[in-house]
Amino acid sequence: MAENKKCLTKKYEYAWEKYSKDDLNQVFSLSEGYKDFMSRCKTERECVKEFVALAEKNGYKNIEDVIKSEDKLKAGDKVYANNKDKTLALFLIGEETLERGMKILGAHVDSPRLDLKQNPLYEDSDLALFETHYYGGIKKYQWVTLPLAIHGVIVKKDGTVVDVVIGEDENDPVIGISDLLIHLAGDQMDKKLAKGIEGEDLNILVGSIPAEDKETKDRVKLNVLRLLNEKYGIEEEDFVSAELEVVPAGKARDYGLDRSMIMAYGQDDRVCSYTSFEAMMKMQSADKTCVTLLVDKEEIGSVGATGMHSRFFENTVAEIMDLCGEYNELKLRRALTNSKMLSSDVSAAFDPNFPSVMEKKNSAYFGRGIVFNKYTGARGKSGCNDANPEFIAEIRSIMEKHNVSWQTSELGKVDQGGGGTIAYILAEYGMEVIDCGVALHNMHAPWEVSSKADIYETMRGYYAFLMEA
Secondary structure, three states: OEEOOOOOOEEOOOHHHHOOHHHHHHHHHHHHHHHHHHHHOOOHHHHHHHHHHHHHHOOOEEHHHHHHHOOOOOOOOEEEEEEOOOEEEEEEOOOOOHHHOEEEEEEEOOOOEEEEEEEEEEEEOOEEEEEEEEEOOOOHHHHOOOOEEEEEEEEOOOOOEEEEEEOOOOOOOOEEOOOOOHHHOHHHHOOOHHHOOOHHHOOEEEEOOOOOOOOOOOHHHHHHHHHHHHHHOOOHHHHHHEEEEEEEOOOOEEEOOOOOEEEEOOHHHHHHHHHHHHHHHHOOOOOOEEEEEEEOOHHHOOOOOOOOOOOHHHHHHHHHHHHOOOOOHHHHHHHHHOOEEEEEOOEEEOOOOOHHHOOHHHOEOOOOOEEEEOOOEEOOOEOOOOOOHHHHHHHHHHHHHOOOOEEEOOOOOOOOOEEOOOHHHHHOOOOEEEEEEOEEEOOOOOOEEEEHHHHHHHHHHHHHHHHHO
């Protein structure tokens, strides 16, 4: 967004129109890497594992190894902290003391999905099925009749961790949830949309061939267990200590005849996680310490040991300060209060198919760049962060200095709905925080859509923030 000096009005920039041929090559190159990441990393654990591997290639060291070595950290050092393989914090140590604050990019790597229950497998009418419990805010009807895959881990009693991915290889089978045929759906069609598919009806069909032993009960279920045992060495009881997520099967794809967009599962919020990580990897030195924080459980309230409400980040900053030789409780409080953060999360793009829920002057649009949300929340901004104008002015200056295409947005019309991010949790420390990221169509649906230009501008915006804030 640039100021029009002649008429004193503001003009939103269409990012595609400013790109040179070299710029376009960079837009599409970033998008190819992003599609590959999104095709392979469909759970929190898969994202953290990939990011750790890439970070180590870029010189980042595990903080646990640094602590054991008793070495001290100095400006230019790169470290990461991995919290239970589902939350990750990356630090580039700056020239200034941490007491003066950090520059933080914070996103989340969990996405709406279906989780297998602890005792999921059963047989009914000569069919074997998995019971599920949905995770996060979903429209349940969107998850039926889709090819689905299983990603996750099974932890056996001896502590062995078994990685599971079924349904992504072209030679793999897929699974799915059936729906009622239209010929018999009269009663179903009379229900409200929210009740057309109930949560307890999201049962996944996984098999129909019975085991050979005709004297055994639930022979189809037994055959499924036999197949799982042959491939993964597990027994039915092992489901109790498993974390198995059911997600859409298939790769991220170019979307649109002009290939200007990307369709992928989990873009909320992995598109902001990926662009935050990419921006962080471009940084080799900094005045203030730079941080990229990728957390779990945002979709269900940021709770638990791997959510933003945990003390993981605060404790890790304390460890970093100790390794820099400057820790005490007061300095830790000052470090957090003096920090500035971009809460890297997605926004809703204006959809001409559903204009009634949006207010056009305060909506995000595909192709106009990174989106800043001064506030989110609902019903009178309830639960939001509501960024300070002084901080927004600073961000405006940074974006325009680096020629980053940017826009502002609200999450729909007043009283239409609402949502939240991790912004308010970090703001509790007193730091400056604003929500910003990529605008999406189909947010929280199995397949979400983003603009390649917005992905590129968001990465550039995050990098500019780390450089200048």
